[in-house]
Amino acid sequence: MSQDxxxxxxxxxxxxxxxxxxxxxDLDVYRGEVLGVVGGSGSxxxxxxxxxxxxxxxxxxxxxxxxxxxxxxxEAARLEIDQRMGVMFQDGALFSSLTVRExxxxxxxxxxxxxxxxxxxxxxLKIAMSGLPYKAGDNYPSELSGGMRKxxxxxxxxxxxxxxxxxxxxxAGLDPIGASAFDELIKGLSRAMGLTVFxxxxxxxxxxxxxxxxxVLADKRVKxxxxxxxxxxxxxxxxxxxxxxxxxxxxxxxxxKAQ
Amino acid sequence: MQSRQGIRGDSDxxxxxxxxxxxxxxxxxASQILEPQPAVLDGGGQDxxxxxxxxxxxxxxxxxxxxxxxxxxxxxxxxxxDTAGAYLLHRHAERLHMRGAQADHAALLERVAAxxxxxxxxxxRNWSLSQLLEGIGRMVVSGGSFLQEITGMLGxxxxxxxxxxxxxxxxxxxxxxxxxxxxGWRAVPIVSLMSFLIGVVLAxxxxxxxxxxxxxxxxxxxxxxxxLRELGILLTAIIVAGRTASSFTAAIGSMKMREEIDAMRxxxxxxxxxxxxxxxxxxxxxxxxxxxxxxxxGLLGGALMSWIELGVSPAVFLARLLAxxxxxxxxxxxIKAPVFALIIGVIxxxxxxxxxxxxxxxGAQTSAAVVRAIFAVIVADALFSVFFAMMDI
Numbered sequence: 204m205s206q207d208x209x210x211x212x213x214x215x216x217x218x219x220x221x222x223x224x225x226x227x228x229d230l231d232v233y234r235g236e237v238l239g240v241v242g243g244s245g246s247x248x249x250x251x252x253x254x255x256x257x258x259x260x261x262x263x264x265x266x267x268x269x270x271x272x273x274x275x276x277x278e279a280a281r282l283e284i285d286q287r288m289g290v291m292f293q294d295g296a297l298f299s300s301l302t303v304r305e306x307x308x309x310x311x312x313x314x315x316x317x318x319x320x321x322x323x324x325x326x327x328l329k330i331a332m333s334g335l336p337y338k339a340g341d342n343y344p345s346e347l348s349g350g351m352r353k354x355x356x357x358x359x360x361x362x363x364x365x366x367x368x369x370x371x372x373x374x375a376g377l378d379p380i381g382a383s384a385f386d387e388l389i390k391g392l393s394r395a396m397g398l399t400v401f402x403x404x405x406x407x408x409x410x411x412x413x414x415x416x417x418x419v420l421a422d423k424r425v426k427x428x429x430x431x432x433x434x435x436x437x438x439x440x441x442x443x444x445x446x447x448x449x450x451x452x453x454x455x456x457x458x459x460k461a462q
Numbered sequence: 463m464q465s466r467q468g469i470r471g472d473s474d475x476x477x478x479x480x481x482x483x484x485x486x487x488x489x490x491x492a493s494q495i496l497e498p499q500p501a502v503l504d505g506g507g508q509d510x511x512x513x514x515x516x517x518x519x520x521x522x523x524x525x526x527x528x529x530x531x532x533x534x535x536x537x538x539x540x541x542x543x544d545t546a547g548a549y550l551l552h553r554h555a556e557r558l559h560m561r562g563a564q565a566d567h568a569a570l571l572e573r574v575a576a577x578x579x580x581x582x583x584x585x586x587r588n589w590s591l592s593q594l595l596e597g598i599g600r601m602v603v604s605g606g607s608f609l610q611e612i613t614g615m616l617g618x619x620x621x622x623x624x625x626x627x628x629x630x631x632x633x634x635x636x637x638x639x640x641x642x643x644x645x646g647w648r649a650v651p652i653v654s655l656m657s658f659l660i661g662v663v664l665a666x667x668x669x670x671x672x673x674x675x676x677x678x679x680x681x682x683x684x685x686x687x688x689x690l691r692e693l694g695i696l697l698t699a700i701i702v703a704g705r706t707a708s709s710f711t712a713a714i715g716s717m718k719m720r721e722e723i724d725a726m727r728x729x730x731x732x733x734x735x736x737x738x739x740x741x742x743x744x745x746x747x748x749x750x751x752x753x754x755x756x757x758x759x760g761l762l763g764g765a766l767m768s769w770i771e772l773g774v775s776p777a778v779f780l781a782r783l784l785a786x787x788x789x790x791x792x793x794x795x796x797i798k799a800p801v802f803a804l805i806i807g808v809i810x811x812x813x814x815x816x817x818x819x820x821x822x823x824x825g826a827q828t829s830a831a832v833v834r835a836i837f838a839v840i841v842a843d844a845l846f847s848v849f850f851a852m853m854d855i
Contacts, residue, residue, distance in 0.1 A: 299820040316522045325518070325546050331579035332545070338582065345820040363518055364544035395573040396545065397566060 207234040208267075209367060209399050210255060215264035217250050224250050226423040228264070232367075237393055237400040239410045242420030243441065248403045251420070252369050255401065256290050257281065269366075286313070289365035293372045295356030297344040303330060303355045304340035310362040326362070333358035334388050350381040354388075361392065367399045374406045386412040407446075407454035419445075498542050508533025510558075516540055516547030525550055531558060538562035548574040615738070615812045616804065622732075622739045637740035645706045645741075646748025650755060652705075653698050657756035660693055661685060661763025669771045678772045682782040685764035690791045694757040696843050699802035702749060703835035707810035710741055711831040714814025715824045723815075742807030749803035750796055757795065790855055798846050802839050809835045 210232035217225040224247035232238050242248050253259040266273040268284050297306045307326040330340050333354040344352055360368050374382035390413045393400050417434050419427045419442055427437055434446050498515035501524050505511050510531040535558045548571045626633045668684045717723050723733050768774040813831035817824050
């Protein structure tokens with residue numbers, strides 16, 4: 204893999220009033236990798252995601268995306284960056300007044316000159332690639348199960364073939380079968396479409412199954428980055444507990460069995 | 463490194479695109495990745511080439527162009543290919559022989575080809591008389607079940623009232639006071655103002671007509687009867703329907719949406735007792751009081767305007783009011799108040815329970831509750847008028 208940095212965070216500081224979430228946080232995300240971000244509850248994983256996705260400017264620091272300063276740029280440049288990124292929110296965050304197909308068509312509408320028939324076909328294709336049945340396109344989000352809403356959210360996030368996708372807890376609330384199917388989906392799509400994936404998760408199975416690299420948020424910054432094997436050797440108490448706890452052992456066992 | 467301009471049209475697109483494709487992306491400046499070269503179709507006869515970036519932005523132009531091509535299509539010049547481009551190529555895959563795709567592009571083409579959805583057979587739905595009848599039938603049935611549900615809600619409320627009569631300790635007193643404050647006390651300013659202005663308008667309009675006959679004094683009867691008998695209570699009920707039915711629906715509906723009502727049921731808390739009884743009971747208590755306020759303010763406005771416009775002094779107005787206006791008019795007005803209160807409360811609570819899992823249905827039910835409540839109040843008022851006329855009251 205080429206070490207082409209697509210997201211570069213330096214000295215990020217995020218605070219809510221007196222409560223500091225991130226202090227002097229640095230992180231590099233490389234092109235084409237699946238990066239898993241883990242951390243305890245309240246360690247600011249989602250805040251970091253929102254920060255990079257441009258939903259919440261940090262109090263200090265710089266964010267470079269595709270080599271461009273994402274914080275101090277023109278609105279047009281930011282729009283350009285946004286079109287090359289997709290975000291899947293925890294519960295899909297689909298527009299409830301639109302059907303799934305219309306939801307996926309929303310980002311496609313920003314493309315000039317794309318005729319309605321092709322737009323519809325592309326939306327159907329994205330829905331199918333996200334593993335939803337064709338008929339789900341006609342359903343409203345409230346008529347879908349949680350897992351299907353997540354897939355629909357992924358289909359919308361992927362509508363413009365972004366280079367980076369952010370996934371917030373993609374497998375939370377899914378049953379184990381649905382969760383591992385989702386892991387497969389993420390892995391398969393990221394390979395086929397050359398995606399860079401920024402994945403916030405608590406799910407150790409997902410980390411094992413999909414992530415090329417793991418970033419651990421602790422002590423208000425990215426404390427460690429590395430592969431799963433490297434994580435297992437770290438003796439920081441929280442990291443050790445996280446990757447060696449009973450759930451972690453079960454996840455490792457599953458992985459070994461699969462191999 | 464190639465520059466971005468001056469390639470399309472004048473030089474060989476194939477050659478320039480190959481340059482980009484073979485260049486190592488890691489040493490390419492980022493700005494170059496930002497603006498790729500749009501895909502161009504070139505060639506003739508049985509030999510065609512596609513070069514540049516075939517992405518969702520540029521796919522439309524190529525889609526219009528591609529039917530020209532036939533024979534073989536060389537994809538080695540493609541710098542970028544996304545699923546939209548791959549989909550377009552897939553559409554022509556049977557007609558054109560494609561070759562030379564880079565490994566990652568070939569993988570994407572394969573992936574897209576594998577996931578093309580197959581739409582199920584569309585059953586043609588033709589308009590017919592039976593469908594029209596079916597639509598009407600469905601409307602009638604849903605109207606019938608709506609009436610049934612409303613009656614059910616009223617029955618539920620009355621049953622809970624009966625339960626409270628036997629066990630007074632179960633009355634949710636705090637909630638009752640809270641809702642009485644919300645629907646009663648806080649509605650006093652708007653109801654007073656509206657009623658005062660109605661009194662003013664009646665006196666003013668009545669004065670113009672009655673002065674022609676020298677019958678100015680009858681303006682008192684006009685104001686008293688129309689306010690006490692009809693307008694005071696009716697307009698109060700309409701205002702309360704607007705502000706209270708909607709707030710009942712919104713409050714109960716948002717609790718329904720977040721499964722709070724289901725949670726209550728699992729905790730053995732009766733939603734009817736906790737949510738419906740205090741709301742409807744508060745309306746039942748406060749609407750007559752609001753009606754009395756409206757009556758008073760309406761008469762006040764009428765008296766004031768009569769004094770200014772017709773010179774009927776307040777003392778004369780009061781004397782005429784007491785002497786000539788029977789108490790039956792007041793009774794007729796007040797007897798309607800509890801009925802209107804029940805209608806508004808029951809419709810508001812029922813609509814709240816109809817809310818489904820999304821914000822859209824909350825909005826739809828809230829506005830539907832207001833429309834239904836106002837409509838039902840006016841229908842009930844008309845029925846009362848007919849009834850009292852037949853009874854000669």
